[in-house]
Amino acid sequence: MEERDLPVGWAMATVGELTNVGPKNETADETEVGFVPLQRLGVTYLSRHTHEPRVWKEVKKGYTQFQNGDVLLARITPSFENGKAGIARDLPNGLGAGSTEYIVFRPFADALDPRYLLAHFKTRSFLTSGEMVMTGAVGQQRVPKAFVLESQLPLAPLNEQRRIAAKLDTTLAAVEACRQRLDGVAAILKRFRQAVLAAATSGELTREWREERPDSIDAAGLARYLRTNHQNSGGHRAGNAAPPTEGVHDLSNQDFPDGWQLVCLRDIVKPERPITYGILKPGPELSNGIPYVRVADYPGNKLSLDGIRKTSQEIDELYKRSRLELGDLLISIRGTVGRLISIPAELIGANITQDSARLSIQEVVDSSYIMIALQSEILQSRMRRAIKGVAVRGINIGDVRALQIPLPSIEEQEEVSRRVNDLISLSDQLEAKLSAARKIVDRLTSALLAKAFRGELVVQDPSDEPAWELLERIRASRQADAAAGKPSRRGRHKPLAHSELSSLAPTPVPTDEPSRVFLVRTGDETTQGEKSPSRVSKPKPTDNLKGWSPMQKDLIQILEQHQTWISASTACEEMGISDGSSSDDLELFYSQLKEQVEDGLVDVQRRVDEDWLKLSSLKVA
DNA sequence: ATCATTATCCGCGATGGGGC
DNA sequence: GCCCCATCGCGGATAATGAT
Numbered sequence: 001m002e003e004r005d006l007p008v009g010w011a012m013a014t015v016g017e018l019t020n021v022g023p024k025n026e027t028a029d030e031t032e033v034g035f036v037p038l039q040r041l042g043v044t045y046l047s048r049h050t051h052e053p054r055v056w057k058e059v060k061k062g063y064t065q066f067q068n069g070d071v072l073l074a075r076i077t078p079s080f081e082n083g084k085a086g087i088a089r090d091l092p093n094g095l096g097a098g099s100t101e102y103i104v105f106r107p108f109a110d111a112l113d114p115r116y117l118l119a120h121f122k123t124r125s126f127l128t129s130g131e132m133v134m135t136g137a138v139g140q141q142r143v144p145k146a147f148v149l150e151s152q153l154p155l156a157p158l159n160e161q162r163r164i165a166a167k168l169d170t171t172l173a174a175v176e177a178c179r180q181r182l183d184g185v186a187a188i189l190k191r192f193r194q195a196v197l198a199a200a201t202s203g204e205l206t207r208e209w210r211e212e213r214p215d216s217i218d219a220a221g222l223a224r225y226l227r228t229n230h231q232n233s234g235g236h237r238a239g240n241a242a243p244p245t246e247g248v249h250d251l252s253n254q255d256f257p258d259g260w261q262l263v264c265l266r267d268i269v270k271p272e273r274p275i276t277y278g279i280l281k282p283g284p285e286l287s288n289g290i291p292y293v294r295v296a297d298y299p300g301n302k303l304s305l306d307g308i309r310k311t312s313q314e315i316d317e318l319y320k321r322s323r324l325e326l327g328d329l330l331i332s333i334r335g336t337v338g339r340l341i342s343i344p345a346e347l348i349g350a351n352i353t354q355d356s357a358r359l360s361i362q363e364v365v366d367s368s369y370i371m372i373a374l375q376s377e378i379l380q381s382r383m384r385r386a387i388k389g390v391a392v393r394g395i396n397i398g399d400v401r402a403l404q405i406p407l408p409s410i411e412e413q414e415e416v417s418r419r420v421n422d423l424i425s426l427s428d429q430l431e432a433k434l435s436a437a438r439k440i441v442d443r444l445t446s447a448l449l450a451k452a453f454r455g456e457l458v459v460q461d462p463s464d465e466p467a468w469e470l471l472e473r474i475r476a477s478r479q480a481d482a483a484a485g486k487p488s489r490r491g492r493h494k495p496l497a498h499s500e501l502s503s504l505a506p507t508p509v510p511t512d513e514p515s516r517v518f519l520v521r522t523g524d525e526t527t528q529g530e531k532s533p534s535r536v537s538k539p540k541p542t543d544n545l546k547g548w549s550p551m552q553k554d555l556i557q558i559l560e561q562h563q564t565w566i567s568a569s570t571a572c573e574e575m576g577i578s579d580g581s582s583s584d585d586l587e588l589f590y591s592q593l594k595e596q597v598e599d600g601l602v603d604v605q606r607r608v609d610e611d612w613l614k615l616s617s618l619k620v621a
Numbered sequence: 622a623t624c625a626t627t628a629t630c631c632g633c634g635a636t637g638g639g640g641c
Numbered sequence: 642g643c644c645c646c647a648t649c650g651c652g653g654a655t656a657a658t659g660a661t
Contacts, residue, residue, distance in 0.1 A: 038638070063639095078636085100639070142642085277626095296651070335650050355651080396627070 007455030009157050011468035015120070016149030018112040018474070019105040025065045025095050029057035034091035036098035038074060043082045045122050045172050045445070048089060051096060059097035066104045068094040071117045075143045076101040081131055085121040087114045103145055111158060111470040115165035120153045123453065124446040154453045155471065157464035164452050171448055171457075179441050185434055189427050196423045197376040200369075200416045201406055203257035209415050210257060218259025219409045222364060226267045229362070249382060251404045260408050265359065266401035268370060273360035275401050277333065278322035278352030279315060290316040292351040293324070295332040298341045301375075305346065316351050322358055324350045329359040329371055334394030338383045340371055357400045369413035372420050373405050 006012065027033075034051030041049045049072075066072060066088045074084035079101065088096055107114050120126060129151075130143045156164060199205040210216065251262055269275055279292055289310035297308055316323070324330075324343045332339035334355040343350075352358055361367035373379060386399040408416070451457050 076638085100641090294651080335652095353652085398627095 006154055007156070007460055008462070009160070009460060009464060009466040009468075010455060011155050011466070011471050012152050013155040013467070013471055014149065015105065015117065015151050015153060017471070017478075018155070019071075019107050019117070021106075021145070021149065022104055023065065023067075023070065023106045025056075025060070025067060025097075027056055027093070027095055029055070029060075031056040031095065032092040033059065034096040035059050035063075036072070036088070036096055038079055038084070038099045038101060041072060041074060041079075041084050041086050041098075041102075043084050044176065045119060045168060045449075046176055047086060049086050051091060053092060054097070056095070056097075063097040064100055064102045064104050066096050066098065066102075067091065067106075069107070069114050071105040071107065071114050071121070072098065072102045073105065073121050073148065074099070074101055075103050075145070075148075077134060077142070080134070080143050081127065083122050083127055085118060087118055101142070103148055108474060111474055112155070113158065113161040113165050115168070116156070116161040117153075119165070119168055119449055119452060120151075122445075123449045125450075126151060154455070155467040156455065157461075157467050158470060159464040160455075160458060160460060163458040167457050168448065168452060172445065175441060175444050175448070178444075179438070182434060182438050182441060185430075189430055189434065192427055193424065194377055196420055196427075197372055198378065200420045201373045201376040201378055202255075203260060203406070203408065205419055206408070206412055206415050207257070210259075210412065216259075216411060217409045219261040219407050219412075220259070222409060223261035223263050223267075223407060225364065226263055226362065229267075229271060249386075249399070249402045249404055251378070251382075251406065254378070254406075256406050257408070260406050262404045263407045264401065265370075265403040265405055268359075268361060268365055268405060268407075270360045270362050273325075273358075274321075275357055275359055275397065276322050277354045277357050277397055279311060279319045279354065286310050286312050289313065290349070290351055291347065292316075292353060293330060293347065293356060294353045295335050295339060295355045298330070298332075298339055301340055303341045303344065303347075308350075311351065319351055322352050324348065324352065324358065325360065327361070327367055329361065329367060329374070330356045331359060331374060331400065333357050333397065333400060337387055337395055338374070338380050340374055342367065342371060355394070357397060364410060365407070366410060366413035366417055368417040368421070370405060372417060374403070379403060379405070 025033075033054055033056050035054040036049050036051045040051060041047075064072075068088055068091055070088045072086055072088060074080055105117060107117055130147060133147050134143050155161075196205070203210070256262070266275060289312050291305075291308045291310050293303075293308065297304060324347050326343060326345055326348050328343040330339075330341050330343065330352065332355060359367075359370070361370050382403060383395055383399070386395045407413070448457070
């Protein structure tokens with residue numbers, strides 16, 4: 001945001017000049033304090049952390065220290081990206097300690113309301129620009145302290161900050177309530193699916209269907225056929241499969257409708273294609289080999305062929321018993337137990353690993369009914385009870401074969417799967433609407449925060465002491481302290497350790513790169529004391545201020561025109577986002593980009609110090 | 622004795638966290 | 642900032658075991 005766009009009485013300031021960073025507590029060793037590990041800190045503006053009671057001497061070393069009213073910011077991935085930050089509250093004796101991954105800020109009471117600072121940490125623009133400067137090894141990325149200290153926030157007069165915070169409290173509470181309702185709906189949908197599956201397998205779903213057909217054939221004949229067919233063909237070879245786990249499989253004391261039969265899964269599959277698992281050692285990846293399905297290839301019961309691996313023809317030949325045909329069912333038996341998919345045409349002739357069991361259902365049975373039954377809680381719980389192992393948990397193939405399936409006549413099976421498919425696709429539609437609603441609510445939060453920092457959330461009061469006066473005061477007192485050779489306010493606060501800042505700072509950012517709110521100090525900061533305070537308050541990027549301009553073009557449009565890699569700054573420029581644009585435009589740009597990357601429409605590549613973008617091959621095709 | 626299958630151990634990358 | 646640790650969810654190797 002440009003200084004000149006600021007509401008009356010506001011000023012731009014950095015987080016570092018308004019807070020003490022990493023403050024220390026001084027208290028007796030035996031003082032009762034609160035310990036706040038990362039898990040106990042929330043991710044929303046409103047969430048309140050909890051704490052564990054500790055004695056000060058136990059936690060005073062090796063952890064961060066804070067007191068009520070301090071603002072905690074988690075700096076490590078993924079907590080930072082999730083916006084894990086909060087205000088220390090309700091600590092025993094007002095004191096606390098916590099994870100070393102916090103950066104602790106103690107706002108100057110006469111200049112900055114902690115809630116206002118917290119709101120700044122929750123803005124999309126702060127989080128997005130923070131993500132881009134994170135450093136460290138994979139999985140251990142942290143946001144540099146210097147980035148946060150230097151991050152700019154539009155500072156409202158203190159009174160107005162308080163009004164903004166109060167307004168955010170109530171408005172975001174409403175948003176939160178909305179979100180919780182949506183979560184409630186999600187839970188209902190989940191229960192609904194379970195209930196549908198349960199009703200399907202218990203016969204409840206087709207009760208009136210049966211009542212309308214009192215003479216319909218029962219499943220006794222079918223069950224007899226399945227068992228004898230299986231026996232006559234020799235059944236599953238004995239092998240040395242472990243005997244089924246005791247006391248798990250018997251469903252005979254459960255109530256099923258007249259005419260339904262309990263049939264073992266082993267009898268339901270084609271005798272010539274018994275229930276089996278697959279390749280033990282698939283060997284190295286062969287790009288033109290035989291694909292084989294691992295449990296990881298069907299997360300959430302959804303097959304994804306993206307990461308499918310391929311093995312040699314020789315190995316596949318060794319495991320020809322576990323080759324796949326159209327419509328075979330796959331059930332995971334190790335790692336995650338009970339995942340299910342049906343094999344599509346693309347995977348005909350593919351193989352599987354030792355972690356899935358293949359079920360090739362006989363023609364006289366409706367395989368989608370079997371899939372429904374296996375997904376129902378009654379059978380999933382049987383599987384869970386058969387799980388063995390500590391490090392890697394799984395069920396034996398013998399337990400899969402012994403699973404008892406409640407089986408109606410083929411007509412009723414087909415009726416059940418028709419109804420279930422209708423109901424599930426209905427709940428899929430609801431799910432889609434739900435996730436759209438969730439997205440809107442998520443945007444609402446960031447939109448509200450953006451509005452707050454534009455000064456549009458509450459009315460300005462001309463009688464409030466202007467923010468720039470607060471700043472002048474702070475800067476003056478800091479200068480005085482520096483001149484007197486004292487450490488800055490409240491004891492040990494270092495006045496933005498310049499050498500430290502520049503050494504920690506990432507490579508200098510070209511000024512035409514609009515993605516960074518991060519600013520690198522370039523001047524000789526040792527002379528800061530002599531500088532006029534207002535000079536410090538305007539470390540603005542360039543003079544190339546075209547002013548505010550709305551986003552003119554869709555990112556996709558631009559990438560379509562280029563057909564090749566272009567830099568993020570080029571894209572911004574063409575979209576009509578200049579350096580002078582408001583942070584909202586940037587915010588919009590990045591949220592748009594993030595979505596498009598997530599949707600697989602845009603590829604991103606990191607080059608030296610900038611992101612380059614290209615339309616993904618998917619989208620081009 | 623040999624083979625198929627299961628049981629079990631170890632390793633690895635991702636994730637989530639803590640210590641100094 | 643770097644290093645270490647635990648757990649999860651899987652991959653892979655090998656020992657153990659039962660059937661033939």
